[in-house]
Amino acid sequence: MSMFFIIAVIVLIFMIIFQIAKASEYVSVIKGEEKAKKEQNKINGFFMIAFLIAGLIGIYLCNKALYPKTLLIHDSASVQGEKVDSMLRVTLVITGIVFLITQIALFWFGFKYQQTDKRKAYYYLHNNSLELIWTAVPAIAMTVLVVIGLRNWYSFTGAAPKNAMQIEVVGKQFGWIFRYSGNDKIFGKKYYKLIDDAGNNTLGQDWKDQANLDDVVVQGTMYLVKDKPVNLIIGSRDVIHDVGLPQFRLKMDAVPGTPTSLWFTPKYTTKEMKEITGNPDFQYELSCDQMCGNGHYSMRGIIVVVTQAEYDVWLAQQKPNYYAVFPDKDPSNQKPQLADTTKTTAAISALPSKKM
Amino acid sequence: MSNEPVMHADTSVSVPVEVQHHEEHVHHEHHQSFITKYVFSQDHKMIARQFLITGMIWAVIGGLMSVLFRLQIGYPEESFPFLQNLLGKWWFENGHLTAQAYYALVTTHGTVLVFFVLTAGLSGTFANLLIPLQVGARDMASPFLNMLSYWFFFLASVIMFSSIFVSTGPFSGGWTAYPPLSALHDASPGSQHGMDLWLIAMATFVVSSLLGGLNYIVTILNMRTKGMSMTRLPLTIWALFFTAVLGVLSFPVLLSGLILLIFDRNFGTSFYLSDIYVASTNTALPNEGGNAILFQHLFWFLGHPEVYIILLPALGMVSEIISTNARKPIFGYMAMVASLFAIAILSFLVWAHHMFVSGLNPFLGSIFVLLTLLIAVPSAIKVFNWLTTLWRGNIRFTPAMLFAIGFVSLFISGGLTGIWLGNSALDIHLHDTYFVVAHFHIVMGVASMFGMFAGIYHWFPKMFGRYLNNTLGYIHFWITIAGAYMIFWPMHYEGLAGMPRRYYDYSSWTSFNQFGGLNRIISTVAMVVFFIQILFLINFFYSIFKGRKLTTPNPWGSNTLEWTTPIDTGHGNWPGEIPEVHRWAYDYGKDGREFVPQNEPVGHDETSH
Numbered sequence: 001m002s003m004f005f006i007i008a009v010i011v012l013i014f015m016i017i018f019q020i021a022k023a024s025e026y027v028s029v030i031k032g033e034e035k036a037k038k039e040q041n042k043i044n045g046f047f048m049i050a051f052l053i054a055g056l057i058g059i060y061l062c063n064k065a066l067y068p069k070t071l072l073i074h075d076s077a078s079v080q081g082e083k084v085d086s087m088l089r090v091t092l093v094i095t096g097i098v099f100l101i102t103q104i105a106l107f108w109f110g111f112k113y114q115q116t117d118k119r120k121a122y123y124y125l126h127n128n129s130l131e132l133i134w135t136a137v138p139a140i141a142m143t144v145l146v147v148i149g150l151r152n153w154y155s156f157t158g159a160a161p162k163n164a165m166q167i168e169v170v171g172k173q174f175g176w177i178f179r180y181s182g183n184d185k186i187f188g189k190k191y192y193k194l195i196d197d198a199g200n201n202t203l204g205q206d207w208k209d210q211a212n213l214d215d216v217v218v219q220g221t222m223y224l225v226k227d228k229p230v231n232l233i234i235g236s237r238d239v240i241h242d243v244g245l246p247q248f249r250l251k252m253d254a255v256p257g258t259p260t261s262l263w264f265t266p267k268y269t270t271k272e273m274k275e276i277t278g279n280p281d282f283q284y285e286l287s288c289d290q291m292c293g294n295g296h297y298s299m300r301g302i303i304v305v306v307t308q309a310e311y312d313v314w315l316a317q318q319k320p321n322y323y324a325v326f327p328d329k330d331p332s333n334q335k336p337q338l339a340d341t342t343k344t345t346a347a348i349s350a351l352p353s354k355k356m
Numbered sequence: 357m358s359n360e361p362v363m364h365a366d367t368s369v370s371v372p373v374e375v376q377h378h379e380e381h382v383h384h385e386h387h388q389s390f391i392t393k394y395v396f397s398q399d400h401k402m403i404a405r406q407f408l409i410t411g412m413i414w415a416v417i418g419g420l421m422s423v424l425f426r427l428q429i430g431y432p433e434e435s436f437p438f439l440q441n442l443l444g445k446w447w448f449e450n451g452h453l454t455a456q457a458y459y460a461l462v463t464t465h466g467t468v469l470v471f472f473v474l475t476a477g478l479s480g481t482f483a484n485l486l487i488p489l490q491v492g493a494r495d496m497a498s499p500f501l502n503m504l505s506y507w508f509f510f511l512a513s514v515i516m517f518s519s520i521f522v523s524t525g526p527f528s529g530g531w532t533a534y535p536p537l538s539a540l541h542d543a544s545p546g547s548q549h550g551m552d553l554w555l556i557a558m559a560t561f562v563v564s565s566l567l568g569g570l571n572y573i574v575t576i577l578n579m580r581t582k583g584m585s586m587t588r589l590p591l592t593i594w595a596l597f598f599t600a601v602l603g604v605l606s607f608p609v610l611l612s613g614l615i616l617l618i619f620d621r622n623f624g625t626s627f628y629l630s631d632i633y634v635a636s637t638n639t640a641l642p643n644e645g646g647n648a649i650l651f652q653h654l655f656w657f658l659g660h661p662e663v664y665i666i667l668l669p670a671l672g673m674v675s676e677i678i679s680t681n682a683r684k685p686i687f688g689y690m691a692m693v694a695s696l697f698a699i700a701i702l703s704f705l706v707w708a709h710h711m712f713v714s715g716l717n718p719f720l721g722s723i724f725v726l727l728t729l730l731i732a733v734p735s736a737i738k739v740f741n742w743l744t745t746l747w748r749g750n751i752r753f754t755p756a757m758l759f760a761i762g763f764v765s766l767f768i769s770g771g772l773t774g775i776w777l778g779n780s781a782l783d784i785h786l787h788d789t790y791f792v793v794a795h796f797h798i799v800m801g802v803a804s805m806f807g808m809f810a811g812i813y814h815w816f817p818k819m820f821g822r823y824l825n826n827t828l829g830y831i832h833f834w835i836t837i838a839g840a841y842m843i844f845w846p847m848h849y850e851g852l853a854g855m856p857r858r859y860y861d862y863s864s865w866t867s868f869n870q871f872g873g874l875n876r877i878i879s880t881v882a883m884v885v886f887f888i889q890i891l892f893l894i895n896f897f898y899s900i901f902k903g904r905k906l907t908t909p910n911p912w913g914s915n916t917l918e919w920t921t922p923i924d925t926g927h928g929n930w931p932g933e934i935p936e937v938h939r940w941a942y943d944y945g946k947d948g949r950e951f952v953p954q955n956e957p958v959g960h961d962e963t964s965h
Binding site for chain 2: 003010014017018020021022024025028029037040041043044045047048051054055058059062066067069070071072081083084087088091094095098099102103105106107109110113114115116119120121122123124125126127130131134135137138139142145146148149150152153154156157158172173192193195197198204234237238239240242244246247249250251252253255256257258259260279281282283285287288289290291292293294295296297298300
């Protein structure tokens with residue numbers, strides 16, 4: 001019912017506007033077209049300057065309301081992100097100046113040079129020095145931005161530091177799987193045809209490779225260490241996903257068949273970020289940023305940044321995936337007095353993934 | 357950068373070489389039935405109208421789709437039972453848009469707006485209308501191919517439209533159709549028959565685009581009237597020329613990419629597929645050794661020129677309209693042509709800036725940063741030249757002029773954010789966020805739409821022999837430009853917060869759910885702006901039949917040749933000889949005269965410049 005009401009109102013408004021517009025056309029015919037055109041020109045000339053002023057005020061208000069909601073009010077949570085932020089600011093200043101000059105000129109000229117009988121348009125064809133200036137100045141500004149940008153780009157995409165911890169990140173429809181290499185620091189071989197979701201082998205680990213036996217596989221939540229560089233080895237099981245890390249200001253696609261990598265250094269633990277943002281519910285989120293199907297929007301991962309000590313405790317509690325696939329090989333299953341503790345830790349580590 | 361040699365061109369008397377041709381044309385006119393005049397017409401002006409109206413229908417469909425998915429983003433809690441009654445359960449469940457419908461709408465909105473509205477609707481309309489009229493030709497080089505171009509587009513439209521009604525839904529993997537999502541039937545319901553129809557429609561569309569583009573190029577190069585040297589061409593023609601060249605060179609690459617995709621989908625090849633396990637069917641696919649990134653290269657090799665295929669016609673028309681209505685010559689004509697040329701060349705060399713985070717070799721990425729930011733230079737030249745054209749002009753605010761000025765404003769706003777995104781170190785944060793959505797909607801979507809509106813308001817009298825209602829035009833412009841900024845400006849902030857695009861629902865995310873209120877405002881404004889476009893449509897269709905009649909063949913006091921044709925222009929354009937051209941198109945305000953048409957011989961005492 002309300003729907004019909006809304007439609008009726010819209011149709012009515014349309015009819016009114018249309019009738020007014022039609023009437024104004026008749027009036028202009030009666031008044032004489034020239035006179036009517038002059039009036040219309042004046043009104044639109046006024047709107048030019050009004051739009052400029054209203055627009056600038058609007059931009060100010062918009063910024064005031066929305067800037068605090070962006071990430072930029074707080075420090076970036078990664079060392080690399082600081083460079084992104086400073087680059088954002090430099091780019092904002094340069095493009096902002098150009099924006100103001102050109103928009104003000106555009107609408108001001110519109111207002112100032114609206115048609116009058118007094119003025120004749122100035123027959124002005126070209127001016128080489130002027131054109132040279134506005135070719136050269138943007139070119140120089142672009143060079144500056146390219147230099148800053150590429151310096152950062154190479155530092156982001158260069159090789160990860162040797163002491164970086166390695167984590168494998170694998171996207172699937174619709175969730176994230178993380179693998180830690182365990183004590184031997186080597187990721188065991190995997191082959192996608194060995195993937196067996198029901199049998200807990202979600203990555204297709206090849207058990208003939210001894211390096212796999214201590215690899216830890218977790219779903220949904222990734223643990224990182226504060227101030228320690230981390231290199232993510234990124235892959236996908238099915239379609240293209242993207243590891244989006246807004247708080248760290250980075251992202252990298254996850255492509256099936258073509259591994260990619262991304263490294264960065266987290267600066268703040270999750271706990272510290274809760275204080276910095278003043279948000280007790282703060283969590284680092286890992287968002288999928290590449291359209292990957294109907295569940296794309298729900299492909300949420302959690303990143304927990306902790307201190308090295310906390311991380312060591314956490315990792316020690318994780319069971320290698322080998323034991324999830326072959327429970328009978330699990331030493332804790334053979335020693336009943338230890339079974340209780342592992343069960344509870346397993347339950348704890350499973351908690352965050354339940355939120356998925 | 358002087359037009360001096362042009363101005364001193366030969367002014368000898370023209371020889372009536374076209375008389376015979378003209379008689380043929382008269383003969384032709386008498387035998388037109390309804391079918392040959394309105395349906396299978398070979399008259400470029402009728403084909404232009406067909407492109408325009410088909411494009412407008414698509415614009416309404418695509419716009420309506422955006423309203424539907426904006427309802428979901430803006431009002432995720434609200435339930436819309438009446439829409440469920442209207443559209444059925446596949447689209448709405450319990451009054452809520454389903455996720456599959458949301459993605460289907462987003463995808464179809466993108467495809468339709470980019471290809472069917474802003475490529476076919478914009479350059480199809482104005483290339484067809486303006487090229488023969490402004491270069492002084494009776495029709496296109498091949499009117500028959502031109503007609504086929506429209507009907508292939510029509511066929512593509514029918515196929516694309518039919519994909520909406522497939523039981524598994526239209527394609528829903530984004531307009532860029534990245535495999536493996538688009539290649540695997542089981543990865544998404546939209547990747548089933550909907551994707552097959554999408555591919556066939558796009559392939560048909562490419563055929564249409566090539567037939568049209570080849571015709572445009574040949575006509576511009578070979579069928580200019582006497583005296584119409586390339587440096588006397590109006591900027592619209594230069595822009596449409598580069599547009600056609602871009603299309604002819606890049607659309608085949610897209611087609612090749614699509615064909616490989618068809619093979620991967622249906623014939624077991626592995627061009628794009630490797631190491632894939634489909635969870636929904638618990639199967640590991642046999643395909644190994646393909647590369648999903650290959651498609652992105654092929655796609656964006658069209659995809660980026662495509663942005664300029666959309667934009668260049670608008671750049672050209674806006675130059676023409678601004679000059680005409682500022683009553684001043686366009687400032688730096690040769691620089692305008694050169695910058696169009698530079699943009700056209702560069703547009704082929706920047707495609708991988710869409711792929712900075714795809715795992716691309718960082719060195720390759722850095723080359724593309726350099727080339728991408730280079731585009732800012734010719735773009736800046738264009739903006740400053742438009743500003744100087746306005747400076748000390750005597751500006752008439754026709755609705756076309758307003759939309760042209762609005763175009764410049766949007767082109768600046770959206771172009772500047774391109775400098776952010778083209779820099780890979782910033783793109784690594786902003787990629788696939790709402791910042792990108794804001795950027796390309798402003799600079800490509802809304803700006804080109806403004807170029808199209810400017811063109812429609814300006815050449816409507818030529819197309820239909822009547823005026824559009826001015827007051828409605830003014831209302832249309834001011835609400836649309838204010839609305840466009842209100843919709844897309846705040847999205848930059850969402851992008852700076854890292855809010856990803858193509859999300860059906862943000863409620864479970866702590867990082868992005870602070871924008872609920874803003875999303876509601878944006879959706880509301882989007883609906884208002886959409887309804888204002890309906891007002892434009894009413895104006896358009898009402899004025900075709902009931903608009904104020906044209907009393908003079910040259911209502912805007914314009915120099916270009918299309919205004920030398922009679923008000924009711926028949927097939928063949930000029931009843932007598934084709935006019936000869938003696939000067940460039942921008943002698944506005946020369947020697948104290950308002951305007952000097954291109955076909956007026958250069959006077960003996962005329963000052964040169």
